[in-house]
Amino acid sequence: xxxxxxxxxxxxxxxxxxxxxxxxxxxxxxxxxxxxxxxxxxxxxxxxxxxxxxxxxxxxxxxxxxxxxxxxxxxxxxxxxxxxxxxxxxxxxxxxxxxxxxxxxxxxxxxxxxxxxxxxxxxxxxxxxxxxxxxxxxxxxxxxxxxxxxxxxxxxxxxxxxxxxxxxxxxxxxxxxxxxxxxxxxxxxxxxxxxxxxxxxxxxxxxxxxxxxxxxxxxx
Amino acid sequence: xxxxxxxxxxxxxxxxxxxxxxxxxxxxxxxxxxxxxxxxxxxxxxxxxxxxxxxxxxxxxxxxxxxxxxxxxxxxxxxxxxxxxxxxxxxxxxxxxxxxxxxxxxxxxxxxxxxxxxxxxxxxxxxxxxxxxxxxxxxxxxxxxxxxxxxxxxxxxxxxxxxxxxxxxxxxxxxxxxxxxxxxxxxxxxxxxxxxxxxxxxxxxxxxxxxxxxxxxxxxxxxxxxxxxxxxxxxxxxxxxxxxxxxxxxxxxxxxxxxxxxxxxxxxxxxxxxxxxxxxxxxxxxxxxxxxxxxxxxxxxxxxxxxxxxxxxxxxxxxxxxxxxxxxxxxxxxxxxxxxxxxxxxxxxxxxxxxxxxxxxxxxxxxxxxxxxxxxxxxxxxxxxxxxxxxxxxxxx
Numbered sequence: 176x177x178x179x180x181x182x183x184x185x186x187x188x189x190x191x192x193x194x195x196x197x198x199x200x201x202x203x204x205x206x207x208x209x210x211x212x213x214x215x216x217x218x219x220x221x222x223x224x225x226x227x228x229x230x231x232x233x234x235x236x237x238x239x240x241x242x243x244x245x246x247x248x249x250x251x252x253x254x255x256x257x258x259x260x261x262x263x264x265x266x267x268x269x270x271x272x273x274x275x276x277x278x279x280x281x282x283x284x285x286x287x288x289x290x291x292x293x294x295x296x297x298x299x300x301x302x303x304x305x306x307x308x309x310x311x312x313x314x315x316x317x318x319x320x321x322x323x324x325x326x327x328x329x330x331x332x333x334x335x336x337x338x339x340x341x342x343x344x345x346x347x348x349x350x351x352x353x354x355x356x357x358x359x360x361x362x363x364x365x366x367x368x369x370x371x372x373x374x375x376x377x378x379x380x381x382x383x384x385x386x387x388x389x390x391x392x393x394x395x
Numbered sequence: 396x397x398x399x400x401x402x403x404x405x406x407x408x409x410x411x412x413x414x415x416x417x418x419x420x421x422x423x424x425x426x427x428x429x430x431x432x433x434x435x436x437x438x439x440x441x442x443x444x445x446x447x448x449x450x451x452x453x454x455x456x457x458x459x460x461x462x463x464x465x466x467x468x469x470x471x472x473x474x475x476x477x478x479x480x481x482x483x484x485x486x487x488x489x490x491x492x493x494x495x496x497x498x499x500x501x502x503x504x505x506x507x508x509x510x511x512x513x514x515x516x517x518x519x520x521x522x523x524x525x526x527x528x529x530x531x532x533x534x535x536x537x538x539x540x541x542x543x544x545x546x547x548x549x550x551x552x553x554x555x556x557x558x559x560x561x562x563x564x565x566x567x568x569x570x571x572x573x574x575x576x577x578x579x580x581x582x583x584x585x586x587x588x589x590x591x592x593x594x595x596x597x598x599x600x601x602x603x604x605x606x607x608x609x610x611x612x613x614x615x616x617x618x619x620x621x622x623x624x625x626x627x628x629x630x631x632x633x634x635x636x637x638x639x640x641x642x643x644x645x646x647x648x649x650x651x652x653x654x655x656x657x658x659x660x661x662x663x664x665x666x667x668x669x670x671x672x673x674x675x676x677x678x679x680x681x682x683x684x685x686x687x688x689x690x691x692x693x694x695x696x697x698x699x700x701x702x703x704x705x706x707x708x709x710x711x712x713x714x715x716x717x718x719x720x721x722x723x724x725x726x727x728x729x730x731x732x733x734x735x736x737x738x739x740x741x742x743x744x745x746x747x748x749x750x751x752x753x754x755x756x757x758x759x760x761x762x763x764x765x766x767x768x769x770x771x772x773x774x775x776x777x778x779x780x781x782x783x784x785x786x787x788x789x790x791x792x
Contacts, residue, residue: 183627187634219723251754280634306616309762332443360427367437374399
């Protein structure tokens with residue numbers, strides 16, 4: 176991960192609300208001179224951008240690696256479903272990214288990508304920010320938006336047998352589902368071992384009766 | 396399971412599952428480890444065992460009805476969550492809260508921060524086998540619970556904050572109770588510090604264990620005491636001051652190595668700073684209104700509601716339709732005990748929230764958990780886990 180040589184041990188100059196909106200405006204103007212983007216009409220209290228899906232990775236990388244902005248922390252990734260939202264036009268879903276800088280106290284920025292229901296794919300940012308891995312899994316879990324290039328697109332909060340995406344507006348809140356067994360997690364463990372530079376000679380045996388029970392569970 | 400490591404050595408790994416219901420996981424977390432002897436070669440964490448669907452539940456009620464749910468996020472410092480949520484909604488209205496409310500919110504934030512840090516350090520020490528420290532901390536914590544009970548009517552799930560103010564003003568003798576609590580806390584802080592300061596067992600179990608570099612921590616989105624333990628001097632109370640924090644005199648506590656020891660010590664010394672902030676806040680407490688007199692958010696007084704038609708309608712509308720937050724989207728955060736606690740609110744202009752996303756500070760810390768524990772021993776993983784203070788309530792929502 177790139178660090179831009181920020182001295183983190185030095186305290187920052189405190190930022191006021193005016194500084195924050197000024198920084199947002201300058202970030203927006205800088206981005207607008209390089210990428211095609213719109214101002215988000217819903218973010219009434221801040222200046223935030225709607226970027227095209229294909230530009231997202233490049234925009235985020237530019238925000239992170241440009242020394243005068245240095246948005247080096249991804250605060251959160253938020254999925255939103257605008258089904259029947261009053262006055263809403265355009266794609267049904269949106270994914271919002273919140274960034275913050277460790278270099279300038281006033282720097283906070285918000286990006287939004289609109290996602291159509293027919294094509295629920297957004298490029299993954301897991302190679303830019305480590306936290307994107309889990310944050311994107313959460314959005315996939317709750318909204319069903321896929322992140323292209325994500326190494327492990329599994330549910331984060333809900334059970335792995337869960338069907339549907341609960342935070343969509345058309346998911347009934349009272350619906351009940353039969354969930355039977357734990358996720359064995361062995362595939363993730365093997366992947367992690369490989370990441371740590373180990374090579375599997377004989378993988379975890381899955382054919383012992385106990386493990387088989389776990390995998391099969393009491394699924395109906 | 397047999398693997399070849401980087402040097403070409405054959406290792407026989409044992410797969411061990413920890414949790415979800417393990418006394419050391421402080422809630423429901425699951426970690427699966429590949430062990431070589433007692434050394435963790437790879438670890439994978441799973442969360443979601445306490446997922447209640449907070450974000451789905453809050454969409455069904457009004458904004459005021461979100462408040463009790465926020466208690467259940469970080470149940471060790473419920474008032475901080477309440478304040479964070481009311482602050483987020485107030486920022487969408489762009490209203491200024493009253494002077495007394497500001498001071499009281501600072502006071503209660505720091506009060507609950509002390510309690511949260513006490514619980515975290517106490518539990519971490521108990522996990523290391525230092526049961527004495529646990530009881531030393533739970534004596535002042537019990538006093539804190541009694542004060543909270545007197546003030547809010549509840550011990551843990553306080554729901555003390557309201558949009559535009561607070562549930563009620565302080566009771567008579569509140570200041571004396573708090574000052575008494577601070578004194579006892581200072582004593583027990585120094586007692587426990589003496590117990591662990593030069594304790595060989597404690598130092599060996601915590602120093603150099605579960606290290607993380609500032610760059611990695613930032614990439615994982617760490618905030619709060621855990622990030623400061625790595626040496627990063629960032630605190631929302633200082634960087635983007637709210638509730639006039641810039642006028643209080645306090646220091647940010649920063650570690651050096653980002654190990655378990657630093658994380659616990661940062662919390663201990665931060666509790667001391669919080670004590671000083673509470674003392675300053677008590678001196679500033681001046682009589683005055685605690686709720687804003689804005690008919691959009693605060694209910695009219697009972698005497699008006701009983702005698703005045705307009706006030707009655709106002710009250711009825713606020714209760715049945717909820718606070719009608721202006722249409723739009725906004726993210727607002729404050730420094731909670733664990734780090735940056737933020738609420739992203741999408742409002743459609745009605746009294747029911749369209750979408751509320753919580754930005755829980757623990758999630759980012761737990762996402763980096765495998766980086767902390769790999770290469771260490773199983774028992775170190777337990778010490779690590781308690782030092783990053785995972786609260787399953789806000790982790791899983």
